[in-house]
Amino acid sequence: MTSVAEYFQSDSVLTTALPGFAPRPAQTEMATAIAKTLKAKTQLVVEAETGTGKTYAYLVPILKSKGSAIISTGTKALQEQLYHRDLPALRDAIAPQKQVSLLKGRSNYLCLHRLAQSQAHASELSPTVQKQVVEVKRWAVRTEDGDVGGLSSLPEDAEVLPHVTSTVDNCLGRDCPDYDDCYLVKARKSALEADVVVVNHHLFFADMALKDVGFGELIPHADALVFDEAHQLPDIASQYFGEAVGSRQLQELAQEAKVLYLTELKDLRQLDKAADKLLGSLRDWRLAFPVDPQRGNWRQAQQQPQIQEAAAQVSETMQFFADVAKGALGRNQDLDSIYERCVQFMHTWELLQNTQRTGFSFWFETTPRQITVHQTPLQVADKFGSYVANSESSWVFTSATLAIGKDFSHFTRLLGLDQAATLCLPSPFAFAEQGMLCVPRYLPQPHEREMLDHLLQVTTQVLDVNQQGGTFVLFTSHRMLQRVAERLETLTDRPLFVQGSTNKRELLADFIAAGNGVLLGTSSFWEGVDVRGKALTCVIIDKLPFGSPDDPLLQARIEDCRLRGAEPFTQVQLPPAVIALKQGAGRLIRDSSDRGVLIVCDQRLVTKPYGQLFLASLPPLRRTRDLSQALDFLAEINGDSSA
Numbered sequence: 176m177t178s179v180a181e182y183f184q185s186d187s188v189l190t191t192a193l194p195g196f197a198p199r200p201a202q203t204e205m206a207t208a209i210a211k212t213l214k215a216k217t218q219l220v221v222e223a224e225t226g227t228g229k230t231y232a233y234l235v236p237i238l239k240s241k242g243s244a245i246i247s248t249g250t251k252a253l254q255e256q257l258y259h260r261d262l263p264a265l266r267d268a269i270a271p272q273k274q275v276s277l278l279k280g281r282s283n284y285l286c287l288h289r290l291a292q293s294q295a296h297a298s299e300l301s302p303t304v305q306k307q308v309v310e311v312k313r314w315a316v317r318t319e320d321g322d323v324g325g326l327s328s329l330p331e332d333a334e335v336l337p338h339v340t341s342t343v344d345n346c347l348g349r350d351c352p353d354y355d356d357c358y359l360v361k362a363r364k365s366a367l368e369a370d371v372v373v374v375n376h377h378l379f380f381a382d383m384a385l386k387d388v389g390f391g392e393l394i395p396h397a398d399a400l401v402f403d404e405a406h407q408l409p410d411i412a413s414q415y416f417g418e419a420v421g422s423r424q425l426q427e428l429a430q431e432a433k434v435l436y437l438t439e440l441k442d443l444r445q446l447d448k449a450a451d452k453l454l455g456s457l458r459d460w461r462l463a464f465p466v467d468p469q470r471g472n473w474r475q476a477q478q479q480p481q482i483q484e485a486a487a488q489v490s491e492t493m494q495f496f497a498d499v500a501k502g503a504l505g506r507n508q509d510l511d512s513i514y515e516r517c518v519q520f521m522h523t524w525e526l527l528q529n530t531q532r533t534g535f536s537f538w539f540e541t542t543p544r545q546i547t548v549h550q551t552p553l554q555v556a557d558k559f560g561s562y563v564a565n566s567e568s569s570w571v572f573t574s575a576t577l578a579i580g581k582d583f584s585h586f587t588r589l590l591g592l593d594q595a596a597t598l599c600l601p602s603p604f605a606f607a608e609q610g611m612l613c614v615p616r617y618l619p620q621p622h623e624r625e626m627l628d629h630l631l632q633v634t635t636q637v638l639d640v641n642q643q644g645g646t647f648v649l650f651t652s653h654r655m656l657q658r659v660a661e662r663l664e665t666l667t668d669r670p671l672f673v674q675g676s677t678n679k680r681e682l683l684a685d686f687i688a689a690g691n692g693v694l695l696g697t698s699s700f701w702e703g704v705d706v707r708g709k710a711l712t713c714v715i716i717d718k719l720p721f722g723s724p725d726d727p728l729l730q731a732r733i734e735d736c737r738l739r740g741a742e743p744f745t746q747v748q749l750p751p752a753v754i755a756l757k758q759g760a761g762r763l764i765r766d767s768s769d770r771g772v773l774i775v776c777d778q779r780l781v782t783k784p785y786g787q788l789f790l791a792s793l794p795p796l797r798r799t800r801d802l803s804q805a806l807d808f809l810a811e812i813n814g815d816s817s818a
C-alpha cells in the first residue's frame with residue numbers, strides 16, 4: 176500500500192492526475208504529520224504558509240485513512256472551492272470509493288414550507304418580495320440541492336431570502352408537511368452517509384452549541400476533524416457559545432402572528448393586538464438608544480432609566496403575546512411554533528437582563544432600526560478543550576497564521592488544546608528576494624492628525640511608481656478609509672476600488688481586471704484575498720491593527736485578564752494584532768514568482784519594544800526605512816515584464 180509520503184514524490188499518481196501539482200518538502204512533512212495524528216487519534220496544530228500546498232497535505236491523509244472526516248473551512252466560498260475543485264480531482268485519483276458531501280448552514284437551503292406560505296400570503300409582502308417569490312418558485316422547480324446560492328438571478332442579500340429559508344426558530348422539523356422533500360433534511364442525510372463532509376466554521380460551532388434544536392445536530396460524528404483557516408476559531412467559537420436576543424427576531428415573530436390572524440386564525444383578534452403591542456414596544460426599545468448605529472456596553476447602558484423602562488415594556492408585551500398564543504395552542508402548527516419560540520426568547524431575554532454574572536461580556540449593537548443584546552463568554556477554552564479531549568477523534572488545526580514568532584501557546588490556550596502537538600513549517604518562498612518591507616521614516620504617531628496627509632503622500636508616491644501594478648491600501652478603521660478615499664479621488668486618475676461601493680467579490684474581480692488599480696479596504700480585505708502577479712505588487716497598511724478600545728468585548732477581556740492577575744496588553748491586545756498584521760502582510764506574496772513591497776505606516780513597529788514581536792512574525796522580507804529604496808524596488812518590478 177502506498178504510504179502518504181509516497182504520494183508527494185515527483186513520480187506519484189498526483190503529478191499526472193493533478194495539473195500543476197509539484198511536490199514540496201514542507202507539504203510532505205505536513206501530510207506525514209497529519210497521517211500520524213489520524214492514526215494515533217491525537218491533536219495537531221500546524222502553521223503552513225501560503226505556497227505550502229496545505230489543502231492536498233490534509234486531503235491525502237484524510238482520503239487514505241479508514242475513518243470518516245469533517246473538514247471545516249473559514250468561509251462558504253472556500254467550502255465551495257474545496258468541494259467542487261480540490262476534493263473531487265484528488266478523490267478520483269487516489270480514493271474513488273470515498274463519498275464526499277457538502278453541508279451548509281440552514282439559511283442556505285430553500286425551505287419548501289416557507290415558500291408555500293409566502294406564495295399563499297403574497298399579498299402581505301412588498302411588491303419587490305412578491306416578484307422575487309415568483310423568481311424563487313421558477314428556480315425551485317429546477318434546483319437539485321435547494322442551495323439558494325444557485326439563485327443567480329437574485330442578489331446575494333435579496334429581501335426574499337428570509338421568507339423562503341428557515342431558521343431554527345421557525346422550522347417545523349418532523350411536523351412539517353414537506354419534511355420528506357426538505358432539502359435540508361436531504362443534505363443532512365447525505366452528510367450522514369458520506370466519508371468526508373465539508374462544512375464551515377460557523378456551521379460547525381452553531382451545531383456544536385446545539386443551536387439547531389429544530390433537527391438536533393446537523394453535523395454527524397467523525398473520526399477526524401480538520402480545520403483550515405483555524406486562526407478564526409477562537410472568535411467564532413465565542414460568538415456561538417454566547418447568547419443573543421434581537422428586536423428583529425421578535426419583530427418577525429409578531430409579523431408571522433399577524434399574518435396568521437389575517438389568513439388562518441381570523442377569530443383571534445387578540446393575537447393581532449398582542450403582536451401590535453409587541454411591535455410598538457420593540458420600536459420604543461430601539462428609540463431608547465442613540466440614533467446612530469453603535470456597539471456599546473450593555474451592563475452600563477442598562478443603568479439608564481429610559482432603557483430600563485423600554486426593556487420593562489418589552490418584557491410585559493412579550494408576556495402578553497405569549498399568554499395569548501398559549502391560549503390557542505393546538506389550533507395551528509405555526510402558532511404552536513410561534514409560542515415555543517416566544518418562550519425561548521423570554522428565557523434568553525431574562526438571562527440578558529441579569530448582567531451581574533462574571534465571565535461574560537454583555538454588549539449591544541444597534542443598526543438604524545434594530546437592536547441586539549449579546550452575552551459572549553470571555554473564555555471558550557474549557558468548553559472547547561474538554562469537547563476535543565473527550566471526543567475520541569483526531570483533530571487538526573491549520574492556517575498560515577497561528578504562531579506568534581514560533582510560539583503557538585496563544586492559540587492553544589484560547590482553545591484549551593493543552594495536549595496538541597505543534598508544527599511550524601518553513602515557507603517555500605524566497606521572501607528576501609521577492610519582497611521588501613518598508614516602515615517609512617519621519618511619520619507622525621498613528622493617532623496624530625497629520626497622519627492622514629502622510630498616508631496620502633506615501634500612497635501617491637507609490638502610485639506614481641507602481642504604474643503597471645495593483646496597490647492595496649489596508650485600513651484599521653472605516654473612518655480613515657473614507658477620509659483617504661475622498662482625498663485620493665482628487666489626487667490620482669488611477670481606478671479606485673473602495674470597500675462598500677459594491678460587494679467584496681465584485682470589487683476584487685474589478686480590481687484584478689483593472690491591472691493597476693488601487694483598492695481601499697478594511698478588515699475583510701486583510702485576509703482570504705488571493706491576488707497573484709502584477710495585479711498586486713504593493714500593500715500599504717495604515718497602522719498596527721490593535722482592536723478598538725471602544726469594543727465592549729475587548730474591554731471585558733481586558734478587565735477579566737486584570738482580575739486574573741495577568742497583564743492585558745501582552746495577553747489580550749498584542750496577540751490578535753500580531754496575527755492580523757501577519758494576515759494583512761500575507762496578501763502580498765502569493766506565489767513563487769510574485770514580487771512586491773509592503774509598507775507599514777506605523778513607526779511603533781520599529782520604535783516600541785513590542786514591535787519586535789510583530790517583526791518576528793512577518794515574512795522575512797528585505798527591510799528598509801527609506802521609502803525611496805522601496806520605491807526603487809517597486810520601479811524595478813514595474814520594469815520587469817516577467818513579474
Ligand code: SF4
Pocket residue numbers: 285286287288289341345346347348349351352353354357358359360
Ligand atoms: S422541515 Fe423545516 S426546513 Fe424543511 S421544509 Fe419543513 S420547515 Fe422548511
